[in-house]
Amino acid sequence: MMSLADIRAFLDREFPQIAADRRYTVEEVQPHGVRLRAPYHESQIRPGGTISGPTMMALADVSLYVAVLAAIGPVALAVTTNLNINFLRRPAPRDLISQCRLLKLGNRLAVGEVTIFSEGEEEPVAHVTGTYSIPPQSNI
Amino acid sequence: MMSLADIRAFLDREFPQIAADRRYTVEEVQPHGVRLRAPYHESQIRPGGTISGPTMMALADVSLYVAVLAAIGPVALAVTTNLNINFLRRPAPRDLISQCRLLKLGNRLAVGEVTIFSEGEEEPVAHVTGTYSIPPQSNI
Amino acid sequence: MMSLADIRAFLDREFPQIAADRRYTVEEVQPHGVRLRAPYHESQIRPGGTISGPTMMALADVSLYVAVLAAIGPVALAVTTNLNINFLRRPAPRDLISQCRLLKLGNRLAVGEVTIFSEGEEEPVAHVTGTYSIPPQSNI
Amino acid sequence: MMSLADIRAFLDREFPQIAADRRYTVEEVQPHGVRLRAPYHESQIRPGGTISGPTMMALADVSLYVAVLAAIGPVALAVTTNLNINFLRRPAPRDLISQCRLLKLGNRLAVGEVTIFSEGEEEPVAHVTGTYSIPPQSNI
Numbered sequence: 001m002m003s004l005a006d007i008r009a010f011l012d013r014e015f016p017q018i019a020a021d022r023r024y025t026v027e028e029v030q031p032h033g034v035r036l037r038a039p040y041h042e043s044q045i046r047p048g049g050t051i052s053g054p055t056m057m058a059l060a061d062v063s064l065y066v067a068v069l070a071a072i073g074p075v076a077l078a079v080t081t082n083l084n085i086n087f088l089r090r091p092a093p094r095d096l097i098s099q100c101r102l103l104k105l106g107n108r109l110a111v112g113e114v115t116i117f118s119e120g121e122e123e124p125v126a127h128v129t130g131t132y133s134i135p136p137q138s139n140i
Numbered sequence: 141m142m143s144l145a146d147i148r149a150f151l152d153r154e155f156p157q158i159a160a161d162r163r164y165t166v167e168e169v170q171p172h173g174v175r176l177r178a179p180y181h182e183s184q185i186r187p188g189g190t191i192s193g194p195t196m197m198a199l200a201d202v203s204l205y206v207a208v209l210a211a212i213g214p215v216a217l218a219v220t221t222n223l224n225i226n227f228l229r230r231p232a233p234r235d236l237i238s239q240c241r242l243l244k245l246g247n248r249l250a251v252g253e254v255t256i257f258s259e260g261e262e263e264p265v266a267h268v269t270g271t272y273s274i275p276p277q278s279n280i
Numbered sequence: 281m282m283s284l285a286d287i288r289a290f291l292d293r294e295f296p297q298i299a300a301d302r303r304y305t306v307e308e309v310q311p312h313g314v315r316l317r318a319p320y321h322e323s324q325i326r327p328g329g330t331i332s333g334p335t336m337m338a339l340a341d342v343s344l345y346v347a348v349l350a351a352i353g354p355v356a357l358a359v360t361t362n363l364n365i366n367f368l369r370r371p372a373p374r375d376l377i378s379q380c381r382l383l384k385l386g387n388r389l390a391v392g393e394v395t396i397f398s399e400g401e402e403e404p405v406a407h408v409t410g411t412y413s414i415p416p417q418s419n420i
Numbered sequence: 421m422m423s424l425a426d427i428r429a430f431l432d433r434e435f436p437q438i439a440a441d442r443r444y445t446v447e448e449v450q451p452h453g454v455r456l457r458a459p460y461h462e463s464q465i466r467p468g469g470t471i472s473g474p475t476m477m478a479l480a481d482v483s484l485y486v487a488v489l490a491a492i493g494p495v496a497l498a499v500t501t502n503l504n505i506n507f508l509r510r511p512a513p514r515d516l517i518s519q520c521r522l523l524k525l526g527n528r529l530a531v532g533e534v535t536i537f538s539e540g541e542e543e544p545v546a547h548v549t550g551t552y553s554i555p556p557q558s559n560i
Contacts, residue, residue: 014467047434053500054478061473080473081389082362082411084224084504086251086269088244103255103267104228108388109361109413111226113253113267115243127243127253129226129269131362131411133389154327187294193360194338201333220333221529222502222551224364248528249501249553271502271551273529364504366531366549368524383535383547384508391506393533393547395523407523407533409506409549 001073004029007066010074024062033101033112034067037119040095050090051118051125057085060114060128063100068110068132071102078110083130091118091125108134141213144169147206150214164202173241173252174207177259180235190230191258191265197225200254200268203240208250208272211242218250223270231258231265248274281353284309287346290354304342313381313392314347317399320375330370331405337365340394340408343380348390348412351382358390363410371398371405388414421493424449427486430494444482453521453532454487457539460515470510471538471545477505480534480548483520488530488552491522498530503550511538511545528554 002010007026011018018024028035036059038044044055061080068078097117104111114128142150147166151158158164168175176199178184184195201220208218237257244251254268282290287306291298298304308315316339318324324335341360348358377397384391394408422430427446431438438444448455456479458464464475481500488498517537524531534548 017463043437052478053481053503054474057477057481057503058472058474061477079510080507082504082506083473083477084269084364084502086243086271086502087500088251090499103226103264111228111267124243127251127269129224129267131226157323183297192338193341193363194334197337197341197363198332198334201337219370220367222364222366223333223337224362224504226362227360230359364549366523366551368531383506383544391508391547404523407531407549409504409547411506 002029002070007069010069011066018062024059026066029070032071033099034063034070036063036066036098036100038096038098040093045093048090049093051093051096053085053087056087056091056096056116056126057083057128059096059098059116060085060126060130063098063114064112064130064132067100067102067112068105068134071105071110072134078132078134081109081131081133083128085126085128087126089123089125092121095119096125110134142169142210147209150209151206158202164199166206169210172211173239174203174210176203176206176238176240178236178238180233182233185233188230189233191233191236193225193227196227196231196236196256196266197223197268199236199238199256200225200266200270203238203254204252204270204272207240207242207252208245208274211245211250212274218272218274221249221271221273223268225266225268227266229263229265232261235259236265250274282309282350287349290349291346298342304339306346309350312351313379314343314350316343316346316378316380318376318378320373325373328370329373331373331376333365333367336367336371336376336396336406337363337408339376339378339396340365340406340410343378343394344392344410344412347380347382347392348385348414351385351390352414358412358414361389361411361413363408365406365408367406369403369405372401375399376405390414422449422490427489430489431486438482444479446486449490452491453519454483454490456483456486456518456520458516458518460513465513468510469513471513471516473505473507476507476511476516476536476546477503477548479516479518479536480505480546480550483518483534484532484550484552487520487522487532488525488554491525491530492554498552498554501529501551501553503548505546505548507546509543509545512541515539516545530554
């Protein structure tokens with residue numbers, strides 16, 4: 001529904017602080033999913049040199065939102081209702097890459113999964129499933 | 141680690157009631173996962189003609205167990221610690237097929253995901269992630 | 281909304297197999313929750329003498345359904361969309377008691393938590409959160 | 421095991437950025453739980469005037485960590501393995517209060533639940549369950 005350029009323009013307009021912080025980049029829009037990048041920043045680090053859990057949870061949440069956006073168009077009011085994350089490995093201090101895929105896109109609920117990788121690694125660092133609730137009149 | 145024949149023999153020996161009930165069949169052992177089938181039986185049906193949620197939860201649970209078994213050998217005492225299921229579509233009164241993939245296989249915890257399909261359908265009916273705790277001396 | 285007697289009569293009528301199997305008893309209807317019992321039966325046992333995970337998942341699922349029923353009346357078409365269970369301790373071969381509490385009762389989604397006990401024990405054996413989707417015209 | 425003063429001193433020493441940011445305050449240590457506060461800051465706001473999901477996820481994560489800390493002493497290396505959050509209501513632009521309770525404290529895993537409130541409200545805005553893995557030699 002929305003192209004990569006459409007999505008980037010929409011996010012810049014609706015969530016200017018994300019653009020200002022350069023916290024996330026939408027890298028690719030796919031038929032049933034999206035790929036995002038969270039550039040590494042030292043503020044993400046926890047004792048032990050690993051990237052914090054909330055950094056990964058936030059990346060997963062925005063990835064699901066962008067996947068819903070790509071599939072059904074601008075729905076600024078779609079809200080997360082559930083998010084479940086399994087932390088698999090300690091991520092190195094590098095960029096995180098998220099690969100998000102929609103499992104279901106219904107009239108009222110969208111469900112997706114997000115696999116998060118540390119850049120350059122094959123084994124995922126976290127896996128997330130999440131549900132978005134889509135409001136009745138959702139187009140902006 | 142264990143072949144399809146090894147796993148079937150182990151399950152027949154350790155869980156004779158599963159074999160007697162013909163509730164699950166291990167169909168394939170893959171490098172990082174397994175595929176199972178839960179043959180349709182009318183006792184699985186809920187009002188409305190759909191297969192019950194617990195039928196799918198039980199299939200996911202045994203699929204994760206079999207995937208751990210295939211990867212690390214007979215660990216009859218491995219126990220599920222967490223299971224999260226998203227119900228995506230109402231399954232038709234047909235066999236269920238589970239495709240399970242291990243996301244992590246650590247010394248103490250194994251994490252996997254299971255996608256459940258109604259036979260012959262491309263869209264999944266449920267998606268599960270689960271964690272198994274592996275006891276210190278786990279080999280039988 | 282519905283009394284204990286109303287709920288029992290509704291379940292007997294809509295889910296006759298539950299009544300026939302004596303698998304669950306609704307013991308109490310509370311302002312924002314319900315308490316159920318799953319009588320012990322040897323078919324629930326797994327190797328090691330513990331009650332199977334799916335037995336607890338099924339009890340949690342029906343408890344959430346009954347809590348929604350008690351709060352908004354007969355909604356036979358309400359469906360579980362998500363269920364997350366943490367297994368905490370191995371339950372003894374005894375009756376299971378579930379204590380369910382609704383955390384949210386919205387127009388479209390109900391969210392609740394269920395704590396499951398082995399009869400006579402103070403520490404829970406499992407904890408569940410679940411979401412039910414409530415259809416637009418839900419009354420029977 | 422650790423008093424409120426002990427915990428505050430430990431967190432100030434090990435996580436100085438939390439203290440510097442004044443992002444969380446440990447308000448009370450209870451027998452099986454803790455209560456924390458996340459002071460409101462406008463950086464937490466999402467379009468629509470609501471507090472972001474990641475703000476609540478991060479509060480839940482630190483609350484579980486502090487509850488484990490209070491129960492078993494300084495375990496800086498304990499790591500979250502699973503976190504499941506249900507978003508219940510849109511929080512107002514006010515402080516968030518978390519009430520965390522441990523459901524299980526084992527040798528290897530601790531499981532807890534966190535209910536998050538918007539200050540002054542009775543109905544929770546989010547509910548979380550999470551699991552921490554406790555390393556074999558965990559004392560610092």
